[in-house]
Amino acid sequence: MGDTVCNGTHSRKLLLSDPEAFDAKFEELVTELTERNLQDSGLADALNRLREILNYNVPGGKKNRGLSVIGSLRELLPPSQLTQDTLQQALMVGWCIEMLQAFFLMADDIMDASVTRRGQPCWYKRDGIGLDAINDSFLVESSIYRLLRKQCRDQPYYVHLLELFNETTFQTELGQALDLMTAPPDQIDLNRFTMERYKTIVKYKTAFYSFYLPVASAMYMAGINSDEEHNNAKHILLEMGEFFQIQDDFLDCYGDPAVTGKIGTDIQDNKCSWLVVKALEVMTPEQKSVLEACYGRKDESSVAKVKELYNALQMPTLYHTYEEESYQRLQKLIAQHAQNLPHSVFLNFAKKIYKRNK
Structure with missing residues (x-):
């Protein structure tokens, strides 16, 4: 009692x-x-x-x-x-x-x-x-x-967590440095916006701390210390982190502010976003001239022209195709790399992020 x-x-x-x-x-x-x-x-x-x-x-x-x-x-x-x-x-x-x-x-x-x-x-x-x-x-x-x-x-996991937090902080700061260097305010240079640069920024600035860090912390706490297991988890989680950021970029332009809770400003802020990088890959030289004249400008008419351009290039369709491909790729990565880890760790994450609207 x-x-x-x-x-x-x-x-x-x-x-x-x-x-x-x-x-x-x-x-x-x-x-x-x-x-x-x-x-x-x-x-x-x-x-x-x-x-x-x-x-x-x-x-x-x-x-x-x-x-x-x-x-x-x-x-x-x-x-x-x-x-x-x-x-x-x-x-x-x-x-x-x-x-x-x-x-x-x-x-x-x-x-x-x-x-x-x-x-x-x-x-x-x-x-x-x-x-x-x-x-x-x-x-x-x-x-x-x-x-x-x-x-x-x-x-027993104390030093692992210290090293993990320190390393993740360094990686995020490198990603932030690359982001700042790629799109300095008032210096519009769309030639810096490549898919390779974009994916590197996302990997270091977002994916490591948002996706790998929480799961790696839990793995160390559960006594899973092997580099192989952590590298396998990293493969899957960095793919998820990349998709998450691309989705965030899409919602910045196409999301409903009443649902997302924020008004998107990536176009005005000259951000190296997935939409602008993808648009640059598929647009004509004439369309690129319009983009160069309007991207990174604060006035509403410039922003509207960029959005018109995105619609003309069918960016929502390209995004939804990418989302489907990313989900299929993720399923394969989980099957390939998560042999010794419960798939639910990754699938729970996937459920939260695929098809989200905020």
């Missing part, structure tokens, strides 16, 4: 769905990062600011990346090994990925001079923040490694 009373909180935790448990975990982690083990009371103001930064920037997205850690771990481990501690650690690692995403986005918004993010003003656009947001983004990044050290230091 006494045990039942003591374990009341544990029982409640077990009754929560993964998304509910994930949301509940965030508050606990913020408290851990901002209140525990304070050796210097003089830091109170800075730690209060950290709390505000984390609450504003980290939890507002769809949380697919973070939730994929616990989702993947459920597929990789038998239920008997999914102890409460293991599940709590998976929730924590999931939030570390969401923090990595927040760190990238806070910096990205400054570089892109963005105005809104997730339906609210970008952090640097808030009164009194400005370029101090650069240091704030560093604080979010550092918080990842404080959490990993506090909660995973004694685990």
Whole structure:
């Protein structure tokens, strides 16, 4: 009887769905990062600011990346090994990925001079923040490694996770550098927009941290350390990540803002998007002249002309053909590379992204 009373909180935790448990975990982690083990009371103001930064920037997205850690771990481990501690650690690692995403986005918004993010003003656009947001983004990044050290230091997978997060951060930053160099604002040069360049940017800037990182984290937590298994997973997940970004580019132009929650600006922003790269592959020299005159311009008539051009080139049809081919390719990759890994790890991801409209 006494045990039942003591374990009341544990029982409640077990009754929560993964998304509910994930949301509940965030508050606990913020408290851990901002209140525990304070050796210097003089830091109170800075730690209060950290709390505000984390609450504003980290939890507002769809949380697919973070939730994929616990989702993947459920597929990789038998239920008997999914102890409460293991599940709590998976929730924590999931939030570390969401923090990595927040760190990238806070910096990205400054570089892109963005105005809104997730339906609210970008952090640097808030009164009194400005370029101090650069240091704030560093604080979010550092918080990842404080959490990993506090909660995973004694685990056999600790060093694997450290190396994985470090390497993934470096790859994403290389992808961002390539993206910035390929489409500098006010320098319209469509000759830089090749499919090869586009795919490299996507692989490094998006696919590694959005797709490989969550699954690789769960694999290490499940004791799957072999390079061969990780390379096999990488093959499949990077293909998925590429499709995800191409889909995102398509929705930027053709999605319904009421559904997607954002108004697309890739044309105005001179983005090296799949649509412009694909259009360049199939258009006539005359059409290219129109594109060069209108792409990367802010005025509505230029944007409208680019969209007319896309429609004339039947970009929605080309995209839907690509989507079907990508899905078939993915099925083959899963059959080929996931011999020792449960296919459900990859199929669960695929279900979320193929045919999505936001």
